[in-house]
Amino acid sequence: METQLSSPTRPSLADTDNRFLSLDVFRGLTVCFMIVVNTPGSGATPFSPLQHAHWHGFTPTDLVFPSFLFAVGNAMSFAMKKYSALGTGAVLTKVAKRTALIFLLGYLMYWFPFFRLSDSGDILPFPISETRIWGVLQRIGVCYGLASLMVYFLSTRTVIWLSIVFLVGYWLMLLGWGDPADPFSLPGNAVLRLDRFLLNDAHLYHGEGVAFEPEGLLSTLPSIVNVIIGYYAGQFVQRMGKNYESVAKLLLAGAALIFVALCWNLVFPINKKIWTSPFVLLTTGLDLTILATLIYTIEIRRWTAANWTQFFVIPGKNPLFVYLLSEVLVIILYMVPVGGGQSAFGWIGTQVFQGVAPGPVGSLLFALTFMLLCWGVGWFLDRRKIYIRV
Numbered sequence: 564m565e566t567q568l569s570s571p572t573r574p575s576l577a578d579t580d581n582r583f584l585s586l587d588v589f590r591g592l593t594v595c596f597m598i599v600v601n602t603p604g605s606g607a608t609p610f611s612p613l614q615h616a617h618w619h620g621f622t623p624t625d626l627v628f629p630s631f632l633f634a635v636g637n638a639m640s641f642a643m644k645k646y647s648a649l650g651t652g653a654v655l656t657k658v659a660k661r662t663a664l665i666f667l668l669g670y671l672m673y674w675f676p677f678f679r680l681s682d683s684g685d686i687l688p689f690p691i692s693e694t695r696i697w698g699v700l701q702r703i704g705v706c707y708g709l710a711s712l713m714v715y716f717l718s719t720r721t722v723i724w725l726s727i728v729f730l731v732g733y734w735l736m737l738l739g740w741g742d743p744a745d746p747f748s749l750p751g752n753a754v755l756r757l758d759r760f761l762l763n764d765a766h767l768y769h770g771e772g773v774a775f776e777p778e779g780l781l782s783t784l785p786s787i788v789n790v791i792i793g794y795y796a797g798q799f800v801q802r803m804g805k806n807y808e809s810v811a812k813l814l815l816a817g818a819a820l821i822f823v824a825l826c827w828n829l830v831f832p833i834n835k836k837i838w839t840s841p842f843v844l845l846t847t848g849l850d851l852t853i854l855a856t857l858i859y860t861i862e863i864r865r866w867t868a869a870n871w872t873q874f875f876v877i878p879g880k881n882p883l884f885v886y887l888l889s890e891v892l893v894i895i896l897y898m899v900p901v902g903g904g905q906s907a908f909g910w911i912g913t914q915v916f917q918g919v920a921p922g923p924v925g926s927l928l929f930a931l932t933f934m935l936l937c938w939g940v941g942w943f944l945d946r947r948k949i950y951i952r953v
Contacts, residue, residue, distance in 0.1 A: 583800055585857035588872050589850075590634040591879030595934055597631060598889045600624045604929030605912030607922050613930070618749060619832040621845065628699065628835075629789045629846035630853075634882070635707050636793020639714070640801065643794075646715060654715060662708030664953050665883070669700025672890055676898060693765045695776075697758070700883075702778045702786060710790040719795075726788045730840035733785045734831050737839075747832055747839070754779040754837050771836075782838040792820075792847040796854060805862035813855035820848030878941040884951040889937045 603609040612623045646654050673695040679687045713722050742751025749755070755775050758767055764774035771777075796813070803809040824833065824844035833841045860866045878885045896908035905913070916925040916932075944950070 583805065583858070583862065584872060584876070585805075585854065585861045586634075586637050586797065586800065587879045588857055588861060588875045589630075589854055589879075590637065590882055591875030591877065593627065593630040593634050594878040594882045594885055595875065595938065597627045597886060598934040598937055599927075599930040600627055602889065602893055602930050602933045603926045604916055604933075605909040606917040607926045609926045609930075610923045613927070615835060618836065619747070619834050621833050621835070621842070625835040625842075626846055626849055629786070629843070630850050631882075632703065632706055632786060632789035633793035633796070633847060633850040635703060636710065636790040636795075637797035639707070639711060639790070639794045640797030643711075643714060655712075658708055658711045658715075661953060662704045665704030665707065666701045668883075668887065668953070669698045669704065670694070670696065672700065672887060672894075673698055675891060675894055695768060696762055696766045697776050697778045697780065697783075698768075699778060700887075702783055705783055706787050706790045709787050710794060713787075713791065714794055722791060726791050729784050729788055730843060733781070734840050736781065737837070747834065747837065749773070749775060749836075752837050754781045757781045775836075777836040777838075779837075785840050785843050786838050788843050789847055793850070796851060800854070800858065805858060807859075807863065810855045810859045810863070813851050813858070817848040817851030817855065820844045820851065824848060874938075877945050878938055881941050881944055881949075881951050883953050884944075885937050885941045888940055889933070892933075892937070 600613050603613060608614075614622060615624050616622050646657070649657070674689065674691070677689055679689050713725065717725070737746050737753050740746075740753035740756060742748065745751045746753065749771065750773070758776045758779045758781075759774070761780065767774040767776045768778075769775075799812070800809060803812070821844070824841040827841040827844065831839055831841055833839060833845055835842055861872055893908060896911070897906045899907035901907050901910045903910075912926070912929050916929040919925060920928055
Protein backbone atom coordinates (compact mmCIF):
# COMPACT_ATOMS: atom_id res chain seq x y z
CA MET A 564 0.00 0.00 0.00
CA GLU A 565 1.33 3.41 -0.97
CA THR A 566 0.65 6.72 0.70
CA GLN A 567 0.80 9.59 -1.76
CA LEU A 568 1.39 13.12 -0.43
CA SER A 569 0.45 15.76 -2.97
CA SER A 570 1.52 19.38 -3.02
CA PRO A 571 -1.37 21.85 -3.15
CA THR A 572 0.20 23.37 -6.28
CA ARG A 573 0.58 20.04 -8.03
CA PRO A 574 -2.58 17.92 -8.09
CA SER A 575 -2.26 14.18 -7.67
CA LEU A 576 -3.67 11.64 -10.08
CA ALA A 577 -6.61 11.35 -7.72
CA ASP A 578 -7.66 14.95 -8.23
CA THR A 579 -10.64 15.83 -10.33
CA ASP A 580 -8.59 18.06 -12.65
CA ASN A 581 -7.25 14.90 -14.30
CA ARG A 582 -10.56 13.05 -14.39
CA PHE A 583 -14.16 13.61 -15.26
CA LEU A 584 -15.87 14.92 -12.13
CA SER A 585 -18.85 12.66 -12.82
CA LEU A 586 -16.64 9.55 -12.61
CA ASP A 587 -15.22 10.69 -9.25
CA VAL A 588 -18.73 11.38 -7.93
CA PHE A 589 -19.89 7.94 -9.12
CA ARG A 590 -17.05 6.26 -7.24
CA GLY A 591 -17.61 8.26 -4.06
CA LEU A 592 -21.37 7.72 -4.20
CA THR A 593 -20.76 3.98 -4.44
CA VAL A 594 -18.44 3.98 -1.41
CA CYS A 595 -20.90 5.99 0.72
CA PHE A 596 -23.85 3.78 -0.19
CA MET A 597 -21.77 0.64 0.45
CA ILE A 598 -21.03 1.78 4.00
CA VAL A 599 -24.68 2.68 4.64
CA VAL A 600 -26.02 -0.73 3.59
CA ASN A 601 -23.22 -2.63 5.35
CA THR A 602 -23.76 -0.98 8.76
CA PRO A 603 -27.49 -0.71 9.51
CA GLY A 604 -27.06 -0.85 13.28
CA SER A 605 -28.81 -3.12 15.76
CA GLY A 606 -32.26 -3.30 17.26
CA ALA A 607 -34.45 -3.01 14.16
CA THR A 608 -34.85 -4.35 10.65
CA PRO A 609 -33.66 -1.82 8.04
CA PHE A 610 -35.91 -0.49 5.30
CA SER A 611 -36.42 -3.11 2.58
CA PRO A 612 -34.44 -1.24 -0.13
CA LEU A 613 -31.43 -1.26 2.22
CA GLN A 614 -31.41 -5.06 2.45
CA HIS A 615 -30.14 -7.59 -0.08
CA ALA A 616 -32.65 -9.76 -1.88
CA HIS A 617 -33.05 -12.98 0.10
CA TRP A 618 -32.13 -15.10 -2.94
CA HIS A 619 -33.57 -14.46 -6.40
CA GLY A 620 -34.56 -10.88 -7.11
CA PHE A 621 -33.01 -7.45 -6.83
CA THR A 622 -32.95 -4.46 -4.47
CA PRO A 623 -30.99 -1.16 -4.64
CA THR A 624 -28.56 -2.65 -2.11
CA ASP A 625 -27.66 -5.38 -4.59
CA LEU A 626 -26.31 -2.68 -6.92
CA VAL A 627 -23.58 -1.53 -4.52
CA PHE A 628 -20.87 -4.17 -4.95
CA PRO A 629 -21.17 -4.48 -8.75
CA SER A 630 -21.00 -0.68 -8.95
CA PHE A 631 -17.71 -0.83 -7.04
CA LEU A 632 -16.39 -3.25 -9.67
CA PHE A 633 -17.70 -0.95 -12.41
CA ALA A 634 -15.82 1.93 -10.76
CA VAL A 635 -12.64 -0.20 -10.68
CA GLY A 636 -13.00 -0.58 -14.44
CA ASN A 637 -13.44 3.21 -14.79
CA ALA A 638 -10.20 3.77 -12.89
CA MET A 639 -8.43 1.17 -15.06
CA SER A 640 -9.31 3.18 -18.16
CA PHE A 641 -7.06 5.97 -16.84
CA ALA A 642 -4.29 3.70 -15.55
CA MET A 643 -3.95 1.79 -18.82
CA LYS A 644 -2.86 4.99 -20.55
CA LYS A 645 0.26 5.00 -18.38
CA TYR A 646 0.81 1.28 -18.88
CA SER A 647 1.24 1.79 -22.62
CA ALA A 648 4.57 3.50 -21.91
CA LEU A 649 5.83 0.56 -19.82
CA GLY A 650 7.26 -2.75 -20.94
CA THR A 651 5.27 -5.94 -20.66
CA GLY A 652 7.31 -7.13 -17.70
CA ALA A 653 6.66 -3.92 -15.76
CA VAL A 654 2.92 -4.11 -16.49
CA LEU A 655 2.72 -7.74 -15.34
CA THR A 656 4.60 -6.86 -12.15
CA LYS A 657 2.33 -3.91 -11.40
CA VAL A 658 -0.86 -5.87 -12.00
CA ALA A 659 0.35 -8.89 -10.03
CA LYS A 660 1.44 -6.79 -7.03
CA ARG A 661 -1.80 -4.83 -6.92
CA THR A 662 -3.92 -7.96 -7.28
CA ALA A 663 -2.03 -9.77 -4.54
CA LEU A 664 -2.13 -6.78 -2.17
CA ILE A 665 -5.88 -6.20 -2.55
CA PHE A 666 -6.52 -9.93 -2.04
CA LEU A 667 -4.27 -10.00 1.03
CA LEU A 668 -5.94 -6.94 2.56
CA GLY A 669 -9.33 -8.59 2.16
CA TYR A 670 -8.12 -11.82 3.73
CA LEU A 671 -6.49 -10.05 6.68
CA MET A 672 -9.62 -7.93 7.18
CA TYR A 673 -11.73 -11.06 7.74
CA TRP A 674 -9.05 -12.52 10.03
CA PHE A 675 -8.67 -9.29 12.06
CA PRO A 676 -8.09 -8.94 15.02
CA PHE A 677 -6.46 -12.40 14.83
CA PHE A 678 -8.01 -13.51 18.15
CA ARG A 679 -11.47 -14.03 19.62
CA LEU A 680 -13.14 -13.17 22.91
CA SER A 681 -15.10 -15.87 24.70
CA ASP A 682 -18.38 -15.12 26.47
CA SER A 683 -16.42 -14.84 29.69
CA GLY A 684 -13.99 -12.33 28.15
CA ASP A 685 -11.05 -14.71 27.69
CA ILE A 686 -8.81 -14.22 24.67
CA LEU A 687 -8.91 -17.24 22.35
CA PRO A 688 -6.83 -17.93 19.25
CA PHE A 689 -8.39 -17.43 15.82
CA PRO A 690 -6.77 -20.27 13.84
CA ILE A 691 -6.00 -19.80 10.16
CA SER A 692 -7.92 -23.01 9.50
CA GLU A 693 -11.16 -21.12 10.26
CA THR A 694 -10.50 -17.95 8.27
CA ARG A 695 -12.65 -16.91 5.32
CA ILE A 696 -10.66 -17.18 2.09
CA TRP A 697 -12.91 -15.40 -0.41
CA GLY A 698 -14.63 -12.07 0.10
CA VAL A 699 -15.34 -8.61 -1.28
CA LEU A 700 -11.79 -7.27 -1.62
CA GLN A 701 -10.55 -10.66 -2.76
CA ARG A 702 -13.04 -10.58 -5.63
CA ILE A 703 -12.11 -6.99 -6.46
CA GLY A 704 -8.44 -7.96 -6.61
CA VAL A 705 -8.96 -11.01 -8.83
CA CYS A 706 -11.38 -9.19 -11.16
CA TYR A 707 -9.02 -6.23 -11.46
CA GLY A 708 -6.05 -8.50 -12.25
CA LEU A 709 -7.78 -10.62 -14.89
CA ALA A 710 -9.58 -7.68 -16.50
CA SER A 711 -6.31 -5.70 -16.67
CA LEU A 712 -4.54 -8.54 -18.45
CA MET A 713 -7.44 -8.96 -20.88
CA VAL A 714 -7.61 -5.31 -21.96
CA TYR A 715 -3.81 -4.98 -22.11
CA PHE A 716 -3.02 -8.06 -24.17
CA LEU A 717 -6.18 -8.59 -26.22
CA SER A 718 -8.05 -6.57 -28.82
CA THR A 719 -11.34 -4.94 -27.92
CA ARG A 720 -13.25 -7.39 -30.12
CA THR A 721 -11.60 -10.37 -28.42
CA VAL A 722 -12.35 -8.98 -24.95
CA ILE A 723 -16.01 -8.49 -25.90
CA TRP A 724 -16.32 -12.04 -27.22
CA LEU A 725 -14.57 -13.42 -24.13
CA SER A 726 -17.00 -11.50 -21.92
CA ILE A 727 -19.92 -13.08 -23.75
CA VAL A 728 -18.30 -16.50 -23.33
CA PHE A 729 -17.91 -15.84 -19.59
CA LEU A 730 -21.59 -14.97 -19.18
CA VAL A 731 -23.01 -17.77 -21.33
CA GLY A 732 -20.43 -20.29 -20.15
CA TYR A 733 -21.22 -19.54 -16.52
CA TRP A 734 -24.91 -20.19 -17.19
CA LEU A 735 -24.07 -23.54 -18.78
CA MET A 736 -21.74 -24.46 -15.90
CA LEU A 737 -24.46 -23.81 -13.34
CA LEU A 738 -26.89 -25.92 -15.38
CA GLY A 739 -24.38 -28.72 -15.95
CA TRP A 740 -22.74 -28.92 -12.52
CA GLY A 741 -25.61 -27.89 -10.27
CA ASP A 742 -28.46 -29.95 -8.88
CA PRO A 743 -30.55 -31.04 -11.91
CA ALA A 744 -33.72 -30.45 -9.91
CA ASP A 745 -32.85 -26.81 -9.09
CA PRO A 746 -29.38 -25.68 -10.23
CA PHE A 747 -29.96 -22.10 -9.05
CA SER A 748 -30.99 -22.87 -5.45
CA LEU A 749 -28.86 -22.24 -2.37
CA PRO A 750 -28.09 -25.91 -1.64
CA GLY A 751 -27.95 -27.00 -5.28
CA ASN A 752 -25.80 -24.41 -7.07
CA ALA A 753 -22.42 -25.24 -8.59
CA VAL A 754 -20.76 -22.25 -6.87
CA LEU A 755 -21.27 -23.89 -3.48
CA ARG A 756 -20.25 -27.31 -4.76
CA LEU A 757 -16.93 -26.05 -6.16
CA ASP A 758 -16.07 -24.02 -3.05
CA ARG A 759 -16.81 -27.00 -0.82
CA PHE A 760 -14.67 -29.19 -3.05
CA LEU A 761 -11.72 -26.79 -2.90
CA LEU A 762 -12.19 -25.56 0.70
CA ASN A 763 -13.82 -26.92 3.80
CA ASP A 764 -16.89 -25.23 5.27
CA ALA A 765 -14.82 -23.39 7.89
CA HIS A 766 -13.31 -21.21 5.13
CA LEU A 767 -16.70 -20.11 3.78
CA TYR A 768 -19.15 -17.38 4.74
CA HIS A 769 -21.88 -18.47 7.20
CA GLY A 770 -24.27 -15.53 7.02
CA GLU A 771 -26.87 -17.50 5.04
CA GLY A 772 -27.36 -19.97 7.90
CA VAL A 773 -25.24 -22.54 6.06
CA ALA A 774 -21.70 -22.51 4.76
CA PHE A 775 -21.94 -20.63 1.43
CA GLU A 776 -19.60 -18.11 -0.16
CA PRO A 777 -21.40 -15.32 -2.09
CA GLU A 778 -18.00 -14.23 -3.40
CA GLY A 779 -17.03 -17.76 -4.40
CA LEU A 780 -14.50 -18.82 -7.01
CA LEU A 781 -16.88 -19.83 -9.80
CA SER A 782 -19.14 -16.77 -9.50
CA THR A 783 -16.06 -14.54 -9.86
CA LEU A 784 -16.03 -15.44 -13.57
CA PRO A 785 -19.07 -13.35 -14.59
CA SER A 786 -18.14 -10.53 -12.20
CA ILE A 787 -15.06 -9.84 -14.34
CA VAL A 788 -17.51 -8.52 -16.94
CA ASN A 789 -18.64 -5.77 -14.52
CA VAL A 790 -15.06 -4.47 -14.53
CA ILE A 791 -14.73 -4.85 -18.30
CA ILE A 792 -17.88 -2.83 -19.01
CA GLY A 793 -16.77 -0.19 -16.49
CA TYR A 794 -13.42 0.00 -18.30
CA TYR A 795 -14.92 0.53 -21.74
CA ALA A 796 -17.45 3.02 -20.32
CA GLY A 797 -14.54 5.04 -18.90
CA GLN A 798 -12.71 4.86 -22.22
CA PHE A 799 -15.82 5.94 -24.10
CA VAL A 800 -16.41 8.96 -21.86
CA GLN A 801 -12.80 10.08 -22.23
CA ARG A 802 -12.89 9.67 -26.00
CA MET A 803 -16.31 11.21 -26.66
CA GLY A 804 -16.19 13.97 -24.06
CA LYS A 805 -18.90 15.70 -22.05
CA ASN A 806 -21.75 16.12 -24.52
CA TYR A 807 -25.31 15.08 -25.29
CA GLU A 808 -24.15 12.37 -27.67
CA SER A 809 -22.17 10.65 -24.92
CA VAL A 810 -25.16 10.78 -22.58
CA ALA A 811 -27.53 9.42 -25.23
CA LYS A 812 -25.25 6.52 -26.17
CA LEU A 813 -24.63 5.57 -22.53
CA LEU A 814 -28.38 5.61 -21.88
CA LEU A 815 -29.07 3.47 -24.95
CA ALA A 816 -26.38 0.98 -23.98
CA GLY A 817 -27.70 0.85 -20.42
CA ALA A 818 -31.27 0.33 -21.60
CA ALA A 819 -30.18 -2.45 -23.96
CA LEU A 820 -28.33 -4.32 -21.20
CA ILE A 821 -31.28 -3.97 -18.82
CA PHE A 822 -33.66 -5.27 -21.51
CA VAL A 823 -31.48 -8.33 -22.20
CA ALA A 824 -31.14 -8.96 -18.46
CA LEU A 825 -34.90 -8.92 -17.90
CA CYS A 826 -35.47 -11.27 -20.84
CA TRP A 827 -32.72 -13.65 -19.67
CA ASN A 828 -34.20 -13.53 -16.18
CA LEU A 829 -37.13 -15.62 -17.48
CA VAL A 830 -34.84 -18.68 -17.68
CA PHE A 831 -31.83 -17.62 -15.58
CA PRO A 832 -32.89 -15.73 -12.43
CA ILE A 833 -31.32 -12.43 -11.43
CA ASN A 834 -29.40 -13.33 -8.29
CA LYS A 835 -26.65 -11.37 -6.57
CA LYS A 836 -25.46 -14.15 -4.29
CA ILE A 837 -24.48 -16.46 -7.13
CA TRP A 838 -23.81 -13.44 -9.39
CA THR A 839 -25.84 -14.70 -12.33
CA SER A 840 -25.22 -13.41 -15.83
CA PRO A 841 -28.52 -11.45 -15.99
CA PHE A 842 -27.47 -9.84 -12.71
CA VAL A 843 -24.26 -8.64 -14.42
CA LEU A 844 -26.20 -7.15 -17.33
CA LEU A 845 -28.81 -5.53 -15.09
CA THR A 846 -26.25 -3.90 -12.78
CA THR A 847 -23.96 -2.68 -15.56
CA GLY A 848 -26.99 -1.34 -17.40
CA LEU A 849 -28.06 0.58 -14.30
CA ASP A 850 -24.48 1.81 -13.77
CA LEU A 851 -24.32 3.14 -17.33
CA THR A 852 -27.64 4.91 -16.76
CA ILE A 853 -26.44 6.44 -13.48
CA LEU A 854 -23.16 7.52 -15.09
CA ALA A 855 -25.04 9.14 -17.99
CA THR A 856 -27.27 10.98 -15.52
CA LEU A 857 -24.25 12.26 -13.60
CA ILE A 858 -22.55 13.47 -16.79
CA TYR A 859 -25.71 15.30 -17.82
CA THR A 860 -26.23 16.79 -14.37
CA ILE A 861 -22.65 17.71 -13.49
CA GLU A 862 -20.68 18.10 -16.73
CA ILE A 863 -23.35 19.49 -19.07
CA ARG A 864 -25.97 21.26 -16.95
CA ARG A 865 -23.49 22.22 -14.23
CA TRP A 866 -26.00 21.53 -11.46
CA THR A 867 -23.44 21.71 -8.69
CA ALA A 868 -25.11 24.18 -6.35
CA ALA A 869 -23.54 24.32 -2.88
CA ASN A 870 -20.71 22.21 -4.32
CA TRP A 871 -22.56 18.96 -3.43
CA THR A 872 -20.28 16.99 -5.70
CA GLN A 873 -17.32 17.57 -3.37
CA PHE A 874 -19.04 15.50 -0.68
CA PHE A 875 -18.78 12.40 -2.87
CA VAL A 876 -15.44 13.25 -4.45
CA ILE A 877 -13.73 13.10 -1.04
CA PRO A 878 -14.34 9.36 -0.32
CA GLY A 879 -13.85 8.69 -4.03
CA LYS A 880 -10.22 9.76 -3.71
CA ASN A 881 -9.46 7.07 -1.09
CA PRO A 882 -12.13 4.45 -1.90
CA LEU A 883 -10.42 1.26 -0.76
CA PHE A 884 -9.03 2.86 2.38
CA VAL A 885 -12.41 4.32 3.40
CA TYR A 886 -14.09 0.97 2.78
CA LEU A 887 -11.43 -0.90 4.79
CA LEU A 888 -11.74 1.63 7.59
CA SER A 889 -15.50 1.10 7.77
CA GLU A 890 -15.14 -2.68 8.03
CA VAL A 891 -12.34 -2.58 10.62
CA LEU A 892 -14.24 -0.06 12.78
CA VAL A 893 -17.28 -2.36 12.83
CA ILE A 894 -15.12 -5.31 13.89
CA ILE A 895 -13.56 -3.24 16.69
CA LEU A 896 -16.98 -2.05 17.92
CA TYR A 897 -18.21 -5.64 17.99
CA MET A 898 -15.14 -6.63 20.03
CA VAL A 899 -15.68 -3.96 22.73
CA PRO A 900 -18.00 -5.32 25.44
CA VAL A 901 -20.44 -3.07 27.32
CA GLY A 902 -23.03 -3.70 30.01
CA GLY A 903 -25.75 -6.30 29.57
CA GLY A 904 -23.65 -8.61 27.46
CA GLN A 905 -23.86 -6.33 24.44
CA SER A 906 -21.06 -5.15 22.20
CA ALA A 907 -20.44 -1.44 21.72
CA PHE A 908 -21.87 -1.75 18.21
CA GLY A 909 -25.08 -3.33 19.49
CA TRP A 910 -25.40 -0.94 22.44
CA ILE A 911 -25.05 2.20 20.30
CA GLY A 912 -27.64 0.88 17.87
CA THR A 913 -30.22 -0.22 20.42
CA GLN A 914 -29.75 2.25 23.25
CA VAL A 915 -28.87 5.41 21.36
CA PHE A 916 -30.35 5.36 17.87
CA GLN A 917 -33.35 3.14 18.61
CA GLY A 918 -34.01 5.35 21.63
CA VAL A 919 -34.09 8.43 19.41
CA ALA A 920 -36.05 6.91 16.50
CA PRO A 921 -37.32 3.35 17.01
CA GLY A 922 -37.55 1.04 14.02
CA PRO A 923 -35.99 1.34 10.57
CA VAL A 924 -35.55 5.10 10.87
CA GLY A 925 -33.16 4.60 13.80
CA SER A 926 -31.32 1.94 11.82
CA LEU A 927 -30.91 4.35 8.91
CA LEU A 928 -29.72 7.16 11.22
CA PHE A 929 -27.07 4.82 12.65
CA ALA A 930 -25.92 3.88 9.14
CA LEU A 931 -25.75 7.50 7.98
CA THR A 932 -23.87 8.57 11.12
CA PHE A 933 -21.34 5.78 10.70
CA MET A 934 -20.89 6.66 7.03
CA LEU A 935 -20.29 10.32 7.97
CA LEU A 936 -17.68 9.22 10.51
CA CYS A 937 -15.77 7.36 7.79
CA TRP A 938 -16.32 10.29 5.42
CA GLY A 939 -14.76 12.56 8.03
CA VAL A 940 -11.56 10.50 7.95
CA GLY A 941 -11.56 10.77 4.16
CA TRP A 942 -12.01 14.54 4.48
CA PHE A 943 -9.11 14.74 6.94
CA LEU A 944 -6.83 12.87 4.50
CA ASP A 945 -7.97 14.98 1.56
CA ARG A 946 -7.29 18.21 3.44
CA ARG A 947 -3.70 17.05 3.87
CA LYS A 948 -3.46 15.79 0.29
CA ILE A 949 -2.91 12.23 1.46
CA TYR A 950 -4.12 9.60 -1.03
CA ILE A 951 -3.55 5.98 -0.10
CA ARG A 952 -3.03 3.83 -3.16
CA VAL A 953 -2.96 0.07 -3.45
